[in-house]
Amino acid sequence: MRKTAGGLVPEAGAGAGAGDEAADRAAGDSGVEGADGVVRELPRHWALLLIGAAVVPGMLLFVLGRWGDAPAMQAWRTVCLAITVQATPFLLLGTVLSGAINAFVPERVFTRLLPRRAGLAVPVAGVAGVVLPGCECASVPVANSLIGRGVPPAAAFAFLLSAPAVNPVVLTATAIAFPGHPEMVLARLAASLLTAVVMGWLWLCFGRAKWLRPAVRHTGHQHGRSRWEEFRLGFQHDFLQTAGFLVLGAMAAATFNVAVPRSVLDTFAGAPWLSIAFLAALAILLAVCSEADAFLAASLTGFSPAARLAFMVVGPMVDLKLIALQAGTFGRAFAVRFSAATVVVAVLSSALIGGVLL
Template sequence: MREGSASTATKTPPARLSGPQGDDADAERRRARTAAVGTALVGVAVVAVLTGPWLERRFGLAALGAWRTLLVAIVMQGVPFLVLGTIVSAAIGAFVPDRVFSRILPRNPVLAVPVAGVAGVVLPGCECASVPVAGSLMRRGVAPAAALTFLLAAPAVNPVVLVATTIAFPGRPEMVAARFVASLAASIAMGWLWIKRGREEWLRLPKGHTHSAPGAGRLEAFRRGLQHDFLQAGGFLVIGAMAAATFNVLVPPSVLEAFSGSPWLGLLVAAALAVLLSVCSEADAFVASSFTGFSPTARLAFMVVGPMVDMKLIALQSGAFGRAFAVRFCAATFVVAILCAVLVAGVLL
């Protein structure tokens, strides 16, 4: 009887882990997949650059040389700011306690929204990092409107992004100012809009998680966060650089002239490209500056919309807060971001 019980026990498949251990395992698998995809994308870009001269000679692809030059220029300009931004983001995630955010925000949601928007200036982070930070704020009792405002503002108005925009648009301080004002205005407007029109049933609050242990645990969290953010953002930077280089090489000047002749069409196309390309906010200014056929307002809309609404953010928000929330929130943010870009451009550009 005992032998049968032991035999049965050994044949019983192990149960799937649930709770913190299962969540940690799932997170580890997601990090591994992200690292693999990011590394593959960077590898593709390196191979394309190294084999470019041979392909040009072998097949007479003159346009490939221009494409390769643009790709290298955009990536090399964006990488330093990408590295700095991911270091800051990983450091905040590993070393800044969640209670810091809840203490600096007023209890009144209407007042907390602009404070959360301004907090994005001094507590920067990339788009990917802002989603879990916003979820952590909500778990700590911060009003959802303030947490969502921080989610939108942090990747768009932080010093790394503003310095990158200054480098990407030399001699155009008005473009930097317009990006800051339009992005901050859109973030605050969305926070107040959530207070006015948002419903609790749309928002699925994220579940709690175990925090890293002090000391070596925080250093390990910093290392993993830095690796994850850099590989993921680097992969999206490569995609955006490839798309921008391809756009500049293949799209005829007549098409760009058509966009220039129709300001609203160019504006909508630039905003749609921001969503589809999903370029990291620390590097999107260099991609926007390469769109020379677009109007300044359209390029501003690209930089305002991108850090707030893109494909990876839609996926991250769906996983963290639910699909019903992501669909409504991202659609409203897209419209508000465009309107703020147009209004600010009319004054500053």
């Protein structure tokens, strides 16, 4: 056995039968090809998750009868559907990109583009997020694929955080939402990049491979199979895996939108630090896509600019649907630790950058 970032892997030629059996078990857990070349189906609980996410809300509405026509329930359905529809195209983009990276991009490309030292690779990966449009739903499968292609996890996680927060689409939307205030765009760029790089370095120093689920499918091109077939299987696996968690996150965000009264928002607007913490928590619960969150932040006129900046920095990095997607892709141990640390770093970065630029 040898230890890798994704877990323990049998050595080539050491116990072929046991290695094949272990590979088949791993394949059964991840819905991929086993050692015998047979493509395994996605595990049954993923199918149940997707079916439940699609059927249970409808069954509840049917059983509840008239209450399903109440304004609160109609608002819940609208918000849940809006979040899901808004995020699905970007999730689709991310899984397509993930499958393409896994099937078509040679591993040597990443070793050439990124510095050999992981500490230097982290800021390079963070800046790379500036040039790739996408939202948080797309960044999770892409980061998973990058790790599978040999990119250090610290650099992949820096890219995961920066890509949905500082890409051209998001920055343009922020400029439109805050006309005449270019300092808000600059503050969002600086605070988001700072958070992504700091989190990458923190993972490099304190992260543990055992916190990551052994979810990497394979690295390199598989002999006997076309690259297009690899692309199809990788895309199918990633999309089905993440879509169910996206729906669950959307349902949780819709519940918060309906359950919390508007008067609660006004209570926290007066205190500077309390307003920053409150809008950071609100960003996590609302789970608004990064391409649209600037418009919602601009509407929160009762809060300070630093608090609205925190809303825009925290939201693309940590929200309900993103935590669910990370848990489904990397494991709950990773999602809990990484999300909690990211919130703290993002809030401190927003307060620091906001105090200087806004």
